[in-house]
Amino acid sequence: MTQQGVRWTADQVLALAPDAASRKAGSKLGAAGPWSEAGSSDEGTVWGLCKGSGSKPYQTVIDIADAAGPAYKCSCPSRKFPCKHALGLLLLWASGEGAVPPGGAPDWAEQWIEGRRQRTREKQTAGAAAAGAGAGAGDPEAARRRAERRAVRITAGATELEQRLADLLRGGLAGAEQAGYGMWEETAARMVDAQAPGLAARVRELGSIPSSGPGWPVRLLEECALVHLLDQGWLRRERLPDGLASTVRSRIGLPASADGSATRDRWLVLAQYDTADARLTTRRIWLHGTDSGRTALLLSYGAAGRAPELALPVGLELEAEVSPYPGTGQLRAALGEQFAPPAPSAARPPGVTTEQAAARYGEALRDDPWLDSVPVTLDRVIPAPDGNSWQLADAEGDSALPLTASAHSRPGLWRLVALSGGAPVKVFGECGHRGFTPLTAWPEGPGEAVRLC
Known part of the structure; x- marks a missing residue:
């Protein structure tokens, strides 16, 4: 399979942009005007001078x-990956067969191409050698x-956090608003010292709730209950x-580490x-595994200000x-x-349906009570106003799911409304106790996926 026979869409290219400014700048470079000596190969490489x-x-x-x-290489001084020139060249390539002609x-x-592929071969060889050496090194x-020492620190941190929650409830929730x-x-810093970053993150979330509306x-009491449940789960983990x-x-x-058995599939x-x-x-x-039907979540990270690789x-x-x-x-997985x-x-x-989506979230909470949402695809739903907010209503039936507050602040909401035009659409997103966050949509008939986030 050669990449020249399969063209990406502009949306798929712009999804690579590290930020909105890069998308805007890259779009301006997606025409032939600023480019010279642009070319491509059947091996899936594109180049040009901007x-x-x-x-x-x-x-x-x-x-x-x-x-x-x-993967990208550009002689410009930008520290963004991909830079606006790489985005523009990809947009030019995606615009049609003749835009970036094949050549040497x-x-x-x-x-650069040969050097990169040589490094890839070396990494594969080194990885195979490391796997052969086993874990005995x-x-x-x-x-x-080390694990025992960390467990002792976490236990001390969880015990201290339990005491602080008890003091808060004993003194009344109004005290949280006054304390700031x-x-x-x-308290979060104390959890970091205890090497429990998950507890630290939840404590910081507690701090954002007082005076939040x-x-x-x-809401504070509900979140305190979940933190208490996590504390108790750790303190009694051997009984679970x-x-x-x-x-x-x-x-x-x-x-x-991802130690489960690997599933080979065609992943959408x-x-x-x-x-x-x-x-x-x-x-x-x-x-989404098109053969297995499984849903998997890949997580990747980048330093502040840089997009993950x-x-x-x-x-x-x-x-x-x-x-x-x-x-x-848990749906998190590692790409092999x-x-x-x-x-x-x-x-x-x-x-x-929306009813089935809500039930799916309820069932997932039995396995993970701290789960904010689950991934779900809604079939034949129509975006509809609901007072000052929006919801996704079943085309056939009386049920609906409200959209989350974060969904209302995204421009993707209007892309969804425009795509629907009052007709049913298929929508993938995250469904949880705060509502539904749409991430991708497809029209009722033939058509490409529309990115909403």
Whole structure:
């Protein structure tokens, strides 16, 4: 299979952009005007020279055939990956067969392409050698002692957090509003010292609730109950079933490896979106196995201000192995060996009604009470106003799901409304106690996936 026979859409290209500014700048470079000596190969590489502000044009080359997503090289000084020139060249390539004609790569492009593929071969050889060496190179006794010391610290932190929650409830929730955020940040820092980052994150969420709007005492009490449940789960983890104990360890923040049996499938990319804080950018990629029917979540990370390396635009399909992480009800997985580059696909996931989606979330809570939402595809729903907000209503039936507050603040809501035009659509998203967050939609008839996030 050659990449020249399979064209991406503009939406799939722009989904690679690290931010809105890059999408806007890259779109301006998606025409032939600023480009010269642009070319492509049957092996899945694209290159070109882009006119810039300097005397020399920028040299841009992209390896589209990389199984983990496209790789880029540009002589511009930008620290964004991909830069606007790489996005523009991809948009030009995606616009049609004649936009970037086939040909031989110039020396500067060929040198990078060959060097990259040589490094890939070396990594594969090194990985095979490491696997052959086995896990005996480490010191299992030292690892066991480190794990025991960390468990002691976490237990001390969970015990302290239980006392602080008890003090809060004993003094009344009004005290949380008067104390301000500093009290919660100090408690979160104590959880970081205890090596329990999951507890620290939940404590910071507690600190954002007081004075956050009508009904905040109820929301604070609910979240305190979930933190208490997680504390107690850790303190009594030896009494829990293995799967639930693994879930507790994951929620506390203990690292785990994907040790489940790998599933080889043709995985459809349902959604990709980033969340960021001051320290880290987290990318979530939802996959659907077209043969197995499984849903899997890939997580990748980038330092603050930088996009994570793994990029799989919505609507692509890749044949690969995926291995699950431990924990009852956990959907996180690791991407393993890939057998072909990602390529556009007409496949769509099967859908359910809004009632079935809500029931699916309720069932998932039995395995993971701290779960905010579950991935679900709604079939034949219509976006409809509901007072000052929006909901997704079943085309046949009387049930509906409200959209989350975050969905109302995204431009994707209007793309969804425009795609529907009052007609039923298929929508993939996350369904939880706050409502439904749409991430991708498909029209009722033939048509490409429309990214909403």
